[in-house]
Amino acid sequence: xxxxxxxxxxxxxxxxxxxxxxxxxxxxxxxxxxxxxxxxxxxxxxxxxxxxxxxxxxxxxxxxxxxxxxxxxxxxxxxxxxxxxxxxxxxxxxxxxxxxxxxxxxxxxxxxxxxxxxxxxxxxxxxxxxxxxxxxxxxxxxxxxxxxxxxxxxxxxxxxxxxxxxxxxxxxxxxxxxxxxxxxxxxxxxxxxxxxxxxxxxxxxxxxxxxxxxxxxxxxxxxxxxxxxxxxxxxxxxxxxxxxxxxxxxxxxxxxxxxxxxxxxxxxxxxxxxxxxxxxxxxxxxxxxxxxxxxxxxxxxxxxxxxxxxxxxxxxxxxxxxxxxxxxxxxxxxxxxxxxxxxxxxxxxxxxxxxxxxxxxxxxxxxx
Amino acid sequence: xxxxxxxxxxxxxxxxxxxxxxxxxxxxxxxxxxxxxxxxxxxxxxxxxxxxxxxxxxxxxxxxxxxxxxxxxxxxxxxxxxxxxxxxxxxxxxxxxxxxxxxxxxxxxxxxxxxxxxxxxxxxxxxxxxxxxxxxxxxxxxxxxxxxxxxxxxxxxxxxxxxxxxxxxxxxxxxxxxxxxxxxxxxxxxxxxxxxxxxxxxxxxxxxxxxxxxxxxxxxxxxxxxxxxxxxxxxxxxxxxxxxxxxxxxxxxxxxxxxxxxxxxxxxxxxxxxxxxxxxxxxxxxxxxxxxxxxxxxxxxxxxxxxxxxxxxxxxxxxxxxxxxxxxxxxxxxxxxxxxxxxxxxxxxxxxxxxxxxxxxxxxxxxx
Numbered sequence: 001x002x003x004x005x006x007x008x009x010x011x012x013x014x015x016x017x018x019x020x021x022x023x024x025x026x027x028x029x030x031x032x033x034x035x036x037x038x039x040x041x042x043x044x045x046x047x048x049x050x051x052x053x054x055x056x057x058x059x060x061x062x063x064x065x066x067x068x069x070x071x072x073x074x075x076x077x078x079x080x081x082x083x084x085x086x087x088x089x090x091x092x093x094x095x096x097x098x099x100x101x102x103x104x105x106x107x108x109x110x111x112x113x114x115x116x117x118x119x120x121x122x123x124x125x126x127x128x129x130x131x132x133x134x135x136x137x138x139x140x141x142x143x144x145x146x147x148x149x150x151x152x153x154x155x156x157x158x159x160x161x162x163x164x165x166x167x168x169x170x171x172x173x174x175x176x177x178x179x180x181x182x183x184x185x186x187x188x189x190x191x192x193x194x195x196x197x198x199x200x201x202x203x204x205x206x207x208x209x210x211x212x213x214x215x216x217x218x219x220x221x222x223x224x225x226x227x228x229x230x231x232x233x234x235x236x237x238x239x240x241x242x243x244x245x246x247x248x249x250x251x252x253x254x255x256x257x258x259x260x261x262x263x264x265x266x267x268x269x270x271x272x273x274x275x276x277x278x279x280x281x282x283x284x285x286x287x288x289x290x291x292x293x294x295x296x297x298x299x300x301x302x303x304x305x306x307x308x309x310x311x312x313x314x315x316x317x318x319x320x321x322x323x324x325x326x327x328x329x330x331x332x333x334x335x336x337x338x339x340x341x342x343x344x345x346x347x348x349x350x351x352x353x354x355x356x357x358x359x360x361x362x363x364x365x366x367x368x
Numbered sequence: 369x370x371x372x373x374x375x376x377x378x379x380x381x382x383x384x385x386x387x388x389x390x391x392x393x394x395x396x397x398x399x400x401x402x403x404x405x406x407x408x409x410x411x412x413x414x415x416x417x418x419x420x421x422x423x424x425x426x427x428x429x430x431x432x433x434x435x436x437x438x439x440x441x442x443x444x445x446x447x448x449x450x451x452x453x454x455x456x457x458x459x460x461x462x463x464x465x466x467x468x469x470x471x472x473x474x475x476x477x478x479x480x481x482x483x484x485x486x487x488x489x490x491x492x493x494x495x496x497x498x499x500x501x502x503x504x505x506x507x508x509x510x511x512x513x514x515x516x517x518x519x520x521x522x523x524x525x526x527x528x529x530x531x532x533x534x535x536x537x538x539x540x541x542x543x544x545x546x547x548x549x550x551x552x553x554x555x556x557x558x559x560x561x562x563x564x565x566x567x568x569x570x571x572x573x574x575x576x577x578x579x580x581x582x583x584x585x586x587x588x589x590x591x592x593x594x595x596x597x598x599x600x601x602x603x604x605x606x607x608x609x610x611x612x613x614x615x616x617x618x619x620x621x622x623x624x625x626x627x628x629x630x631x632x633x634x635x636x637x638x639x640x641x642x643x644x645x646x647x648x649x650x651x652x653x654x655x656x657x658x659x660x661x662x663x664x665x666x667x668x669x670x671x672x673x674x675x676x677x678x679x680x681x682x683x684x685x686x687x688x689x690x691x692x693x694x695x696x697x698x699x700x701x702x703x704x705x706x707x708x709x710x711x712x713x714x715x716x717x718x719x720x721x722x723x724x725x726x727x728x729x730x731x732x733x734x735x736x
């Protein structure tokens with residue numbers, strides 16, 4: 001009786017999806033612990049109910065994970081897609097120096113979720129189960145409950161009625177809390193601040209390059225969770241918490257778009273310029289391997305522009321005693337915030353030979 | 369240099385989209401007021417920062433608006449899509465009896481946003497501008513700031529590399545606050561409670577039927593914002609606030625899936641059954657018109673199963689003095705919550721002739 005928007009379906013019914021949306025929600029709800037702590041009411045009502053600690057600010061971030069844009073089903077196993085989806089949100093929480101409170105997931109799924117191109121279902125278990133294996137393993141590690149969200153069936157016809165395979169779309173929402181007024185902001189860098197990054201850079205894009213160059217090897221290595229900066233990025237929650245509790249940092253951002261782009265964000269929001277020291281930028285071994293293999297002209301390029309490393313960049317005054325490791329993660333000073341100079345770019349790179357040149361924001365940008 | 373996931377683009381560059389994602393975000397940011405009140409930091413950082421009133425619980429809800437699933441670009445003008453996107457979230461806030469605090473929007477847009485099928489751009493202004501006209505007009509009315517979100521370019525190839533037109537996907541996140549412990553929950557109905565609904569039902573689905581039956585007339589009426597339950601649903605925020613402040617209601621839900629389905633949600637979460645009085649169900653004039661026009665066998669069917677009316681259903685004890693109007697909106701008693709009886713359905717309908725029959729949940733369900 002209800003009028004429907006979509007064209008009639010010509011596809012065969014799903015093998016892996018539960019019979020209905022309510023069944024899907026019930027299946028998710030079953031895997032999620034009962035609300036406790038700051039989460040009062042979770043999945044099952046019109047909205048979730050949370051109690052934010054009274055002395056804290058609430059921080060909120062949302063991030064899309066779209067098939068064919070942020071992941072490919074023939075490259076990324078479901079566990080990886082689930083992990084990365086949540087890690088994107090957690091990394092933003094980390095960049096604010098906040099503690100994660102709760103996650104919300106809006107998930108749109110096609111009617112058919114078999115292995116694309118093969119016509120076969122995933123052999124072991126359904127795609128959804130494995131997606132939540134990856135998602136909830138990371139959620140458990142950071143004690144962040146899945147508190148709600150939305151589900152829908154992905155469209156399979158475009159406006160001209162042309163049929164195409166439905167694509168997965170996920171939007172992750174993360175809530176976090178941080179002591180009032182203490183969130184690490186992009187806008188709080190000061191001239192003279194030293195610029196630091198966590199970990200090593202360029203590894204995520206080097207690993208993704210491998211997927212295009214050697215898909216079989218890439219598929220094989222997705223089974224291990226060790227040292228896969230692209231497949232299993234580690235949100236730097238503990239580093240962010242230490243930076244805030246020690247009151248050491250002025251400004252912070254996570255490296256999602258790439259160092260050159262994200263540092264430009266800090267410059268713009270703080271009204272400053274920045275100079276990077278090329279020799280000081282920590283390069284991930286996978287990026288160095290990509291240079292040795294001749295896949296890229298320079299590993300430094302991947303570290304500067306590669307993106308999706310999900311490491312943190314922060315600035316702190318020179319007199320701050322920033323240790324070499326925070327929460328077990330290497331911390332590297334890589335440059336300095338400066339006041340603007342006429343006819344000089346916002347971000348410049350000082351090369352090993354002392355030559356200084358403008359560093360264009362070369363990170364990933366949609367709509368570019 | 370950065371490896372890219374998507375297939376090379378063969379489409380022509382966009383006419384209406386700004387040059388890049390940063391330009392798009394800047395354009396949105398320009399239309400949004402500077403943070404004030406409980407919103408401390410809005411668009412422009414890794415996350416937004418909010419201060420939730422100390423005596424309040426926080427409520428959070430997310431809702432997808434997907435092209436070809438929830439709207440069609442040849443039926444719905446951009447202002448309508450923007451309005452409905454936000455109204456979905458606000459209606460959930462209303463159902464909890466909460467006051468909206470902030471909205472977050474994740475928005476995925478195709479490279480081309482011209483009028484589908486015509487090859488022409490929208491004549492007046494760009495699709496995005498008009499979407500935000502609708503979105504922000506409703507946001508202003510309820511004083512809810514757009515505090516952040518995400519943007520992406522919609523995929524245009526499926527897994528087999530088949531090109532299709534990119535589709536719009538929006539995910540709206542609403543935060544609200546309500547006095548601690550006072551949120552209206554689906555699970556708090558009690559046996560003997562009277563069931564009430566706001567407004568009249570079946571109008572939204574009747575109006576959507578008109579789009580399929582008489583697209584030209586439908587297009588013409590989209591220009592007016594008066595009495596369009598499908599195009600411009602009104603979230604019942606003020607009713608929800610009054611119900612909570614007066615402590616009159618036990619349980620609440622918004623009618624998004626349809627009365628029969630949403631009442632079943634209340635029954636399931638409260639562990640109860642319900643009986644509806646057919647003669648008492650308020651039927652929207654557009655639903656009655658649809659019956660007279662022979663589009664549907666009965667207007668009551670639309671009111672029971674039509675969905676997307678975004679009215680509120682709530683339960684209250686018999687001795688509560690529920691007025692006939694709350695915040696200017698008609699309130700109708702339509703039935704009663706009951707304890708379960710063996711061999712009787714969760715929700716039953718008492719017809720005008722006294723006959724009682726099981727009422728199947730016939731509302732909209734994805735994956736059905």
